[in-house]
Amino acid sequence: MRKIIRIELTIKTSRYLGRKQNEVNLGRDPRTTWNTSYRTLAINKVTAALRQMAGKRERCMYCEDSHGTQVDHFWPMVPYGNKTFLWENLIWVCSGCNQKKGNRFDLDEQGNPLLIDPTSEEPWDVLFYDPETGFITARYDLETGLENPKGAHTTKADVLPLNIDVVTDGRKRTQRNLRKAVHRFLDRIVQHNNLEKAQSELIEEIQDHDDYGLVQWYFLKDGRDNPPFRELRANYPEVWERVLESIR
Numbered sequence: 022m023r024k025i026i027r028i029e030l031t032i033k034t035s036r037y038l039g040r041k042q043n044e045v046n047l048g049r050d051p052r053t054t055w056n057t058s059y060r061t062l063a064i065n066k067v068t069a070a071l072r073q074m075a076g077k078r079e080r081c082m083y084c085e086d087s088h089g090t091q092v093d094h095f096w097p098m099v100p101y102g103n104k105t106f107l108w109e110n111l112i113w114v115c116s117g118c119n120q121k122k123g124n125r126f127d128l129d130e131q132g133n134p135l136l137i138d139p140t141s142e143e144p145w146d147v148l149f150y151d152p153e154t155g156f157i158t159a160r161y162d163l164e165t166g167l168e169n170p171k172g173a174h175t176t177k178a179d180v181l182p183l184n185i186d187v188v189t190d191g192r193k194r195t196q197r198n199l200r201k202a203v204h205r206f207l208d209r210i211v212q213h214n215n216l217e218k219a220q221s222e223l224i225e226e227i228q229d230h231d232d233y234g235l236v237q238w239y240f241l242k243d244g245r246d247n248p249p250f251r252e253l254r255a256n257y258p259e260v261w262e263r264v265l266e267s268i269r
C-alpha cells in the first residue's frame with residue numbers, strides 16, 4: 022500500500038455527486054442509484070480522476086499489484102448509503118480486492134474503520150515491510166508491544182489479498198530492482214566519477230520501479246536504514262535529497 026493523494030473534482034462533477042447523494046438521502050436505493058449512474062459521463066469523470074490518482078500504471082489502491090478496474094465504496098453502500106456518492110469514499114481497486122472486501126467493514130470501539138484508507142492516511146505509519154518474505158504486517162507499538170490494530174486488520178488474509186504469493190513475489194522483485202539501482206549508482210560513481218549523470222540515472226531507475234509503495238518505504242520510512250539505502254543516505258546526502266524531491 023502507499024499513500025494516495027486525492028485530487029479535486031471539477032465543480033460540475035462535484036455537483037452531480039451531491040445531487041445523486043441527495044436522491045439517496047431522500048430514500049432512493051443506494052445500489053440502484055449507483056448502478057444506473059455508473060455509465061454516465063459524470064461518473065466517467067469520477068473514475069478518470071481515480072485512475073489519475075492511482076498513478077501511471079493505474080494500480081489497485083489496496084494491493085498495488087493488479088490493474089485497478091472498478092470503484093470500491095470504502096464505507097460500503099449497505100448500510101452506509103449516506104456515503105454512496107461521497108468523493109472521499111471512492112477508491113480505485115482491482116476485482117480481487119473488491120471481491121474479498123465485499124460488504125465486510127469492521128469498526129473499532131470508537132466507531133472508526135479498522136481498514137486503512139490509503140487516500141486519507143499514510144499506510145506505512147501502521148504497517149511494516151519484511152524484505153525476507155515480501156509480506157506487509159502490522160507495525161508494533163514500541164511502548165505497549167502490541168500490534169497496531171489497523172495494520173493487523175488490514176493485512177488479515179480474509180480482509181484483503183495483500184500477502185498472497187503473486188503480490189509478495191512482486192514486492193520482492195521491486196525491492197531487488199530498487200537495491201540494484203542504488204548499487205549501480207554507487208558503482209558508477211567509483212568508475213566514472215560523474216555525479217550528475219549517475220544521479221539522474223538513479224532517479225530514472227527508481228521511478229521505473231515505483232511499485233507497491235516500496236519506494237516510499239526505502240526512501241522515506243524504516244527501509245532507509247537497510248543497505249544499500251543507508252550507504253547512499255550517509256555518503257551522498259545531496260543525492261539522497263534529490264531522490265526525495267523526485268518522489269514527493
Ligand SMILES: [Zn+2]
Pocket residue numbers: 081082083084085086087114115116117118119
Ligand atoms: Zn487489489
